[in-house]
Amino acid sequence: MGVIRKTLNWYAKLSPGRGRTSPPYEHVVQIGDPTLRKASEPVPVDTIKNSEVQTLIKRLEHVLNKYGSVGMSAPQIGVNKRIFVMRHTSKEISYVSPAIVKMRGMSVIPLTVFVNPKLKVIDYTKIIHAEGCESVRSFSADVARYKKVEITGYNEEGEKTQQIYVDWPARIAQHEMDHLDGKLYTDIMDRKTLQCTCWEEVNLSKGRVAIPFVP
Secondary structure, three states: OHHHHHHHHHHHOOOOOOOOOOOOOOOOOOOOOHHHHOOOEOOOHHHOOOHHHHHHHHHHHHHHHHHOOOEEEHHHHOOOEOEEEEEEOHHHHHOOOHHHHHHHOOOOEEEEEEEEEEEEEEEEEEEEEEEEOOOOOOEEEEEEEEEEEEEEEEOOOOOEEEEEEEOHHHHHHHHHHHHHOOOOHHHOOOHHHOEEOOHHHHHHOOOOOOOOOOO
């Protein structure tokens, strides 16, 4: 309990007199925020082009870029609406070794918006890879996901859309769909594989490492 109090005190010193902000946030909420555990509500299709929904979509795209993420859901920025965005650029993939790119089946994903998405499993084969989440910052664990899925829904223009994803793109889509149902990868992970991704740096720095929650 002492560690928790020290952490809270550390955050309190970051910005004296700081006030509350309102969602949609420009940051990603962290595990423990009730928003992450609520099933999100569908968006009335005739409101997709309204300013409120369009603002939410633009904010999702902004936070996706800000954090350099491959997927971002509305609950992660504090709004329980069934919307997520995903993208994986060639530049991001270039930072990963060719062997891992091949093993994980990574491929370029253009910026894609899904409103009221529904998931259908095409290939029930489950693949296990290490997975992380911006809402569980600086941790990862092995997670089994279906190899191939179909996502249907609406795009940012309110038009019907459908995409089939395989391997790593399928993992991203499944991860974001879980967020819309109030689930986190920690619910289905192999618990023995959970790790702090910077554990080696903590040791090298003799414990003098703070886990960042901003990019």
